[in-house]
Amino acid sequence: MALPGFGLIAIFIILPFFFAIALSFTNQRLISPNPTQFIGMANYSRLLGVGVTTIQPERDDEGEIIRNAAGAPEYPRLRTIIRGNPDFANLAGMREWFSWERSDEARTIVLARDVVFMKALVNTLLFVIIVAPVQATLALGLALLINQRLRGISFYRAVYFMPVVVSIVVVSLLWRFIYDGNNGLLNNMLSALTFGWFEGHDWLGDPSTALGAIMVMSIWQAVGFHMVIWLSGLQTISPTLYEAAAIEGASKAQTFRYVTWPGLRNTAVLILIVITMQAFALFAQIDVMTNGGPRDSTQTIVFQAVERGYGRQDISGGSTISVLLFLLVLTISLIQGFLTREKT
Amino acid sequence: MKTVTLSASIVALLSGTAVSAQTPLSMWYHGAGNVVESEIINGIVSDFNASQSDYVVSLESFPQGAYNDSVIAAALAGNLPDIMDVDGPVMPNWAWAGYMQPLLIDEDVIADFLPGTKGYYNDQLYSVGFWDAAVALVTRQSILDELGLRTPTLDDPWTGDEFNAALEAAKQSGNYEYAINLGMADAGEWYPYAFSPFLQSFGGDIIDRETYQTAEGVLNGDEAMAFGEWWQGLFEAGYAPGTSQDPADLDTGFTDGRFAFSWTGNWMALNTLLAFEDTLFLPAPDFGHGPKIGAASWQFGVSATSDHPEGASAFIEFALQDEYLAAFSDGIGLIPATPTAAEMTQYYSEGAPMAVFFDLSAAQGTLRPVTPGYVVAAKVFEKALADIANGADVADTLDAAVDEIDTDIQRNNGYN
Amino acid sequence: MMATISPDNSGLRLAVRYTVLSLIAVIFLFPLVFMVVSSFKPDAQLLADTASLRAFLPVGDISLDNYAAAFARAPVGLFVFNSVLVTGVTVLLSLFVCSLAAFSFVFLRWRGRKLLLAIIVATLIVPFETIAIPLLLIAANLPWIGLDGFQIGWLNTYRVQIIPWIADGLTIFLFVQYFKDLPGELIEAARVEGASSWTIYRRIVMPLAGPVLATAAILKFLIMYNQYLWPLMVVQQESYRPVMVGLQYFFQLNRAWGEIMAYLSMITVPVLAFYLYMQRAFIASIASTGVKG
Structure with missing residues (x-):
């Protein structure tokens, strides 16, 4: 009886995905008259290649370290050292990812062949780590709130779901107006609330707040979706259990701890997996609101996969990213599954 | 293909013409959602169908934002129409990929067309445009007077210094939220189209046009570095809103009086003209290597899979009549491709309010690099400009862009 | 109430x-x-x-000017019709196919079901954008036997917008997790009485599945109604275009935000109506399952 479902998934998801895996080992382009060639792991090493180098501060004629006004040593530009220099052939084409000063005498620089992808990777993980638990918790809170027997509760139930009903593309457009740095709604409200003390901030234009702004919006947008899933889980808990708890004189906290939460086990697993997957797939908000900027602060894995596969016509590179994403999420799911396994 | 043929024959049946002898031709156009544009193109199609009895063209319109993706998907699935339109700078990519074939149109027919409307690739004519588009520095005479600035002309445009001084003056006046609207909210092809001419005026370019094999030295040479520093300075000094500009700003900012200048395309010009009587369209400033603006807009071509290229070309040639060029210009404000058509139009005839764009296009229009690699290079350039505007290190960013463009060229065997 | x-x-x-x-x-x-x-x-x-x-x-x-302008600009009614048709058919088929599969995974004992389920759940990770091109090539070459005979290629049809989306990991997983919470004794009892699997599915499991059916239907509806990339790739005729592709009609160079908002308001109506309807069904079903549970 699983056959129709599995058969359709096999043809329309698994088969094309194997196709994508195969593409990741080739130089296939979206548009090209050139024949496709097998290039082994080249796509993977282009994405994941990293290198480390150390540079010395600049010294004046007497060998003293040149320092700037603040007393910090001045370092030469990395490009002047490695660009076009055969001694650094192994680092050619790499860019600085991050660096730190080991001592006053040297700076260690970690380079990546594809800094943008590395940033996308870090941003996506950050997004998942923050958004998944916050969203799951808020959604559960809302579901509990909405699961009471109150007159007119179905009105609220509908309202909380509203942001999900409106397409994410639309919601993202709207939030661009809200976050606007000049006279956006958020700035105007904060300014009014603080009696003009708050002078406004370019939320999406500042690399330090752009990702946070997108997180807040994403949580707000999808929390109703997960509320509905929690709700359907809550509904499976038999009312007789609650009645029994009430008779026993259990407090609200105790009822939640001993009746509600155990009854939500399967739902919790579902929610956790669904939220994690959705967070990893972060794309539309980025596409509409920031295009990955400012300065790559909102690059994500799927955005990069699409940007390369379609925008830069590098379909094999895009496929490679999706294979890496698949492996990454699979690993995380296995860990999750292990941690939340049924203890018997 | 089958369904396309089917619908074409239905059209033929409905129009009641002799069906048996006519060859159906399918055509795609990017204008869905623009009522005026659709009316004009439909008019041309029915005129053509009525004018001869060999072919019958059926039109399918697409919204612009979805057009290129639709074409690529159709090409992958072997489903292209006979006649299609194509954005000028993208044409070499599609021609190289084997989506398009050269037109069977005598070059005499397009002798007096604006250079930006002729789509040549490998010395062959693949596409022709009914119009060109141009970018100008939009402002008002009253603003120039208020800021005490001279009016630049085609013969004597502002120098880079004069331009910078103008922005500074606008900022100092305190009357504007920002000195200039660069349209930064409009990501995508706008960046290379609108801003690469600045780079070219500085003496740099997106790619080395001698060989089309590398960007080294042109996109990260001294001239390009100077351009990058200047570009970053525009945002550091607060002359222009950056990449986070909201769309409202873009659409109505100038007419609301929040900018002193606007660097914008002629398709937006009509709104401004309606808002202010003393609207001026100024030429691009000269940063040392001549004043430049982008050229080439949407053009028409024939798909490589068309079985009736002579019919498809016949349609395009038919559509190149001045009458239709003028109709498009009047309808959507674009620059008609020929001087004779320009004389027939409301906005571009001698002394008409937007005639200056015709001269701008003819005098300053610079084609974007004519290479299949442009599509990817443009994306890279767009990201580099956004990053620099947001404060990224100029040299590192341009180096990275060069590396990416060069890698792409290599991976495509030089796009030869 | x-x-x-x-x-x-x-x-x-x-x-x-x-x-x-x-x-x-x-x-x-x-x-x-x-x-x-x-x-x-x-x-x-x-x-x-x-x-x-x-x-x-x-x-x-x-x-109401924006509404009039929106209708002049695009065949709004056609787009909404297409989307509702495609979405409605997909949701119905999906609920059936996916619940059947989940039933089999949870209540039937067969070799390899755990592995198969794990594979299905893993497909959740695959972002659609990354398999779109291979899927397009598959859809362009699939055979079909219809009223007008045998054909190759599914492009420019409704079915190409429906069939690939019927089964998905999320919906199956949703049913699986829900079915696990159903009282196993009921199923066992029915089995002892000699009921066939089909009968158990139809007479016992599905009547209890109200909340999850509603949830799955809503989620699927949203996904289908907001389809953009796929219809863009496989449908080149206006007559088959859905609402989100239609939205692009409003982002031409003559962009008008009021018209965009009018169009969006109109296309949101079916989703909202569907959600409110499902919510009522949802509550009704809870009322009844509550008694049985």
Whole structure:
């Protein structure tokens, strides 16, 4: 009886995905008259290649370290050292990812062949780590709130779901107006609330707040979706259990701890997996609101996969990213599954 | 293909013409959602169908934002129409990929067309445009007077210094939220189209046009570095809103009086003209290597899979009549491709309010690099400009862009 | 309909509850209000209003002009019809196919079912964008036998927008997790009485599946109704275009935000109607399953 479902998934998801895996080992382009060639792991090493180098501060004629006004040593530009220099052939084409000063005498620089992808990777993980638990918790809170027997509760139930009903593309457009740095709604409200003390901030234009702004919006947008899933889980808990708890004189906290939460086990697993997957797939908000900027602060894995596969016509590179994403999420799911396994 | 043929024959049946002898031709156009544009193109199609009895063209319109993706998907699935339109700078990519074939149109027919409307690739004519588009520095005479600035002309445009001084003056006046609207909210092809001419005026370019094999030295040479520093300075000094500009700003900012200048395309010009009587369209400033603006807009071509290229070309040639060029210009404000058509139009005839764009296009229009690699290079350039505007290190960013463009060229065997 | 007022629902507590609920409601409601309110305003005013709370108030120059313009610009009715048709058919087939599969995974014992389920769940990770091109090549070469005979290629049809989306990991997984919570004794009892699997599925499991059916239907509806990339790739004729591709009609160079908002308001109606309908069905089914559970 699983056959129709599995058969359709096999043809329309698994088969094309194997196709994508195969593409990741080739130089296939979206548009090209050139024949496709097998290039082994080249796509993977282009994405994941990293290198480390150390540079010395600049010294004046007497060998003293040149320092700037603040007393910090001045370092030469990395490009002047490695660009076009055969001694650094192994680092050619790499860019600085991050660096730190080991001592006053040297700076260690970690380079990546594809800094943008590395940033996308870090941003996506950050997004998942923050958004998944916050969203799951808020959604559960809302579901509990909405699961009471109150007159007119179905009105609220509908309202909380509203942001999900409106397409994410639309919601993202709207939030661009809200976050606007000049006279956006958020700035105007904060300014009014603080009696003009708050002078406004370019939320999406500042690399330090752009990702946070997108997180807040994403949580707000999808929390109703997960509320509905929690709700359907809550509904499976038999009312007789609650009645029994009430008779026993259990407090609200105790009822939640001993009746509600155990009854939500399967739902919790579902929610956790669904939220994690959705967070990893972060794309539309980025596409509409920031295009990955400012300065790559909102690059994500799927955005990069699409940007390369379609925008830069590098379909094999895009496929490679999706294979890496698949492996990454699979690993995380296995860990999750292990941690939340049924203890018997 | 089958369904396309089917619908074409239905059209033929409905129009009641002799069906048996006519060859159906399918055509795609990017204008869905623009009522005026659709009316004009439909008019041309029915005129053509009525004018001869060999072919019958059926039109399918697409919204612009979805057009290129639709074409690529159709090409992958072997489903292209006979006649299609194509954005000028993208044409070499599609021609190289084997989506398009050269037109069977005598070059005499397009002798007096604006250079930006002729789509040549490998010395062959693949596409022709009914119009060109141009970018100008939009402002008002009253603003120039208020800021005490001279009016630049085609013969004597502002120098880079004069331009910078103008922005500074606008900022100092305190009357504007920002000195200039660069349209930064409009990501995508706008960046290379609108801003690469600045780079070219500085003496740099997106790619080395001698060989089309590398960007080294042109996109990260001294001239390009100077351009990058200047570009970053525009945002550091607060002359222009950056990449986070909201769309409202873009659409109505100038007419609301929040900018002193606007660097914008002629398709937006009509709104401004309606808002202010003393609207001026100024030429691009000269940063040392001549004043430049982008050229080439949407053009028409024939798909490589068309079985009736002579019919498809016949349609395009038919559509190149001045009458239709003028109709498009009047309808959507674009620059008609020929001087004779320009004389027939409301906005571009001698002394008409937007005639200056015709001269701008003819005098300053610079084609974007004519290479299949442009599509990817443009994306890279767009990201580099956004990053620099947001404060990224100029040299590192341009180096990275060069590396990416060069890698792409290599991976495509030089796009030869 | 829920007139049972428990003892602690009195007076102040009740007021506090409604206040909390309403405050949260305001936070969630504003995009919809903005969208609808804006659809009645001319562009200049709409954009100026975005800076203040006026964005949420139907004040100033209010008219239906944007709606008229939206209809002139695009065949709105056709797009909505296409989307509702494709979405509706897909949701129905999906509920059937996916619940059947989940039933088999949870209640039947067969070799390899755990592995198969794990594979299905893993497909959740695959972002559609990354398999779109291979899928296009597959769809362009699939055979079909219809009223007009045998054909190769599914492009420019409704079926190409429906069939690939019927089965998906999320929906199956949703059913699986829900079925696990159903009382196993009922199924065992039926089996002892000699009921066939089909009978158990139809007579016992599905009547208890109200809440999850509603949830799955809503989620699937949203996914299908917001389809963009896929129909864009496989449908080249206006007559088959869905609403989100239609949205692109409004982002031509002559962009008009008021018309965009009017169009969005119109295309949101079916989703909202469907959600409200499912919510009622959802509550009704809870009422009945509550008794059985």
